[in-house]
Amino acid sequence: MKKQNEKNKYSQLMDIKNVNLSFGGLKALIDVDLQINTGEILAIIGPNGAGKSSMLNVISGIYIPQKGIVKWKGQIRKKIAPHNIARMGIARTFQNIALFRGMSALDNILTGRNILMKRNMFLEMLYLGPSKNQEIEHRKKVEEIIDFLEIQSIRKTPVSRLPYGLQKRVELGRALALEPELLLLDEPMAGMNVEEKEDMCRFVLDVNEQFGTTIVLIEHDMGVVMDISDRVAVLDYGIKIADGTPDEVRSEQKVIDAYLGAG
Amino acid sequence: MIYREAGQFKTTYKSDQAILPIFQDRIAMVLMLLFAFIIIPIFANDYWLGSILIPFLALSLAALGLNVLTGYAGQISLGSAAFMAVGAFAAFNLQVRVPEVPFLIAFLWGGSCSAAVGIIFGLPSLRIKGFYLAVATLAAQFFIEWLFTHFDWFTNYSTSGVITAPPMQLFGFAIDNPLNKYFLVLSIVALCAFGVRNLARSEIGRAFMAVRDMDIAAEAIGINLMKTKLLAFGISSFLCGLAGALWAYVVLGTVEPQAFDIARSFEILFMIVIGGLGSVSGAFLGAGFMILLPILLNNIGSVITGAAISTETIAHIEYMVFGAFIIFFLIVEPNGLARLWQLGKEKLRLWPFPY
């Protein structure tokens, strides 16, 4: 998993040029430019309805902008089927937890490995040879993630029984299982108490360091954002009003207005 | 004390990934198989084998099939009986047209045809969800029933539209009495159950459950919804088709399209829900419930008919009791008998020191 740093030979993982996105009449994004540099932690902030989630969906490729281009590793990205996004190396977590409620924490994370597995129906039915081996070998990988996220104790518990914070952690684990180059976190700390947030921050930073994963996150908690992110982009009513290091952004007048305006 | 995993440390992931990680469960399974394969054949009479156990197993297989689709992959189907019909008639026709074909091949052929049909009628599932999807399968149900009643070719032009299964030969060994019929069905069903169980705990199974639980997230981690759903339809219909072939060949020996009517489809759906969605044992428990209870009630009925109560009254009371039982079980344990069994085990695990 460490090897990833070498894989990322592009300084810019993603380059988004004056993207426009609108639903019917409603303009969600207006002429937004955004670069995602390899290995950084980029936070996208902004008041409610600023178009943060839309931006995330543009990045992940679920939404195709009406105007503008999205470059992934230097090439212009065409329309892709949702299930191929992950194969491109982009993983994500969801704002309101989207775990597989019927399964244990372990299985949730294992499912994340599915795209890395070979499908052979008959061998799987007999649980033989390659199929069996791949199960075991991927289980090893998953255990690494479990150790990394410190959730050994809840391996076998059905996720629906887990507390909120842990569910978020499992979901992160599932995303990590994909070994992504780009990890999108949609409000990873929403509704967490202080120490849960601290844990989560730690994990985000560790992921970034240990696996060299590039991370884009949406977050409301300014404190968190300013602490962990290398770069912050601020959206307001679909327009990018600021982009820079936390300190630069903090001092940006537009940003202050936007936030004061918002509440 | 008897049922404890304490002290059984899994030293390898291999052992932890085993089909039955807990020692006692393995023992129980072995005992159950022994019971099914040895004890029952020794003690059960032809009545029990022929008219209770064999139908029970055949329908369990159908329920297992539906459970793959509905329980694991979360796609509701009301066409299981139709897929059974396809299996039965396909197997029959193959043997009629090409008599040399051994019946096991015919069974597989039946299953495969059923799988193909299932995939076709599964296509709408890519766009339609939930109860709305049930309609697609209902369409299959009525259309296929109509097809087989209506076009004599399928019944090989038998005047009455009833097909009679040709005798079964396995390596020149005739399968004609309840006992070896029982062995045949039991082996097939056990094999399928084993296959489904493995499938459920490996990559495909997880893909199914992911689609069932949260299809958006499943897509986000790279699971192809279309392929997965269609695969589920295929496997499920295959098992249903196989069950249909068994029903025609082994259970009744003769079958008419009406034997696979909408009522049967519902019956199978009820089995898995009462037994437990998304569990192999659930299919068996549910089938047991749906098949044995009415017969049991009828036996009880026929015994107390002698008393003042009229046969007709009894017949209606049977209906009511049956319905009441379903509701009762749902209230006691909404997740089905299988879950009830699990809870029992958890209790047992703590026993005798619950705290």
Place this chain on the structure above:
Amino acid sequence: MTIFKIISRTIPFLTLFLMGTAFAAEHFIPVTSYRTGPYGVSGAPAANGYVDYLKMINARDGGVAGVKLAWEECETAYKPDRFVECYERLKNKGEAGATLFQPLGTGLTYSVIDRVAKDKIPLITMGYGRTDASDGRVFPWVFPLMVNYWSLSTAKIKYIASLEGGLDKLKGLKIANVYHDSAYGKETGPVLKKQAEMYGFELEGFPVAHPGLDQKATWLNVRRYKPDYVILRGWGVMNQTALKEAARARIPASKIVGVTWSCSELDTIPAGKASIGYTCASMINPGTHYQVFQDIIKHVHDAGNGTGPLEEMHNQQLYRVGVLMGIMTVEAIAKATEKYGNKPMSGEQVRWGIENMNLDDARLEKMGIKDFIPNFNVTCADHEGSAPVKFQRWNGKAFEPASDWVATDQNIVRPMIEASAAGYASEKSIALSCN
């Protein structure tokens, strides 16, 4: 929880049933019926008639030849699998095993044809069942007594001819065959076609989708066809709906001829005045003025242990058909005892009884059913006996005879049966034989 009370009360019986009971010296008669489900309406009166007759025989004659009749009822819900279960459960009961089965359903019959041959238990299927089983050389254990589907069909055409004034008058007639779209409904197709060719009338089939709750489309089609006569081959709720829709399509009921299973008050009464003048074929003569019914009233209902309400006897054709079933069962046993002595009869012995039944007028007189059914007799080769058919007309209150006993046309039917049976024989490699 009364349910549990019932259960607990019956556990001992149940264990008995599982262990297998000790039997008294009785003729054991399994009564398989369907009282629930969409067809329960028809199943219940038939079963009641059957059981009432058996009760009457026990009460009046103390059983057959001094040996009491014992029976057990089993609910089939008109489903083959349930019937097979009943069959397997009951076939070995009684000191000598089951005497004979009457499945009361065609699909049900098929599901046990191989089994009865193995278990040596005769199967009586009156007015339904497997048609080509009339060939006793191939189906020694199956008895489609009196009339099978095909024979009945020939009688129907004869009846229509008689209305028109002779078989030659059939030429150029248009006959619509409105049938239940199922195995049962389609069965008379071939024989009707053959007759159409023979007599030169025009024939058109109109299937009705099961269960036939709404048949507007079908009858509009029939109306467009402008038939001179309509053959109604329905079952269950389809019949009365058909009669109503026919009336709406301005097709007079007098032009509609039904089959045995479209020939009950259940079909005519709900259709109200739409069914007045409707005629249908039946194995029996209408009315309850025959001795046998008086006896049932006297010995069963007056004694207060009638199975169903007494009115059924008068306003349920199917009750009377049920009595007919009882009559055949008992007569078969009686005949068998003549040969094998006064002890519980086994299936094998009863089979001989059926094959040697000789229902001549004297015998019918003695049984108190003179003219209730025609006289006919079965032979080893002919398991049907091809009894003539009575056509009944619904006058708005009751069925009344619409014809004399109309003979069936075996010249048409018999060859078809033998051909079909021969096919089965070769398929199952059965040697034709008459022991």
Place this chain on the structure above:
Amino acid sequence: MDFWFFIEVFVGGLLSGVMYSLVALGFVLIFKASGIFNFAQGAMVLFAALTFVRLLEMGLPVLLVLAITMGVMVLLAIAIEKVVLRPLVNQDLIILFMATIGLNYFIEGMAQLVWDSNVHVLDLGIDEYVAFEIGDAFINKFDVWAALIAGGLVLILSLFFRYTVIGRALRAVADDHQAALSVGIPLRTIWIYVWTTAGLVALVAGIVWGSKLGVQFAISAVALKAIPVLIIGGFTSVPGAIIGGLIVGCGEKLAEVYLGGFVGGAIENWFPYMLALIVLMIRPEGLFGEKIIERV
């Protein structure tokens, strides 16, 4: 002739379509308010009709009978809420659906146990065999009556939903359970109301179908005719049930008469479902159903 014949088929289709709508309405009510697909609706139709006709046979005046039967249906609704729904409150919908299956068996058994399983004639005093003649087409009077009844029922229901407190409450629940609760509408009473309404609709359907087929077990099968109607109309729309019914009725009759011949007829059982399927492929939530929105 053939033009008029077409008219007759067409109108006949519309009219029998309305008959299906009558049954479909019962499903819609319950699904709209609680998201439950009530499998027992057919049984409820049977039970209501049997109760009605048997009381009538006892020689009671019609209105009294009607009142009593309504009362019975209310009691049934209350019983169902107490015994079945309450213990299963906030379970998955699939579980509640299953409960209604159990309910179905129970009611079917009960209906025939309390009353009986014979066929009962139910005469509404409408002569079934009088028809208005338009050109060469017969439009049956009875069917027109049935249509009028159904139409009236829909009108009443929509008014009920729009203008009465209970009606608004039901709508509120339909839109959002939490919201409904927060404005102080107890879910339980709501359920009782819903099931009562469904019960009364079942009664009307039972009376109309009963007088058409005679009251007997088989009328519980009309439920199957209602399902494609629901699909096309959408599970949650009262007018949808009617439109759906018309489409299904028309479609199947025209198909049977004009296409049936080519494939050997009796296609009425599956054709509506194929029709529904086509509709679904175009609009997965049915013509009038609420759009299924999925947020990422």
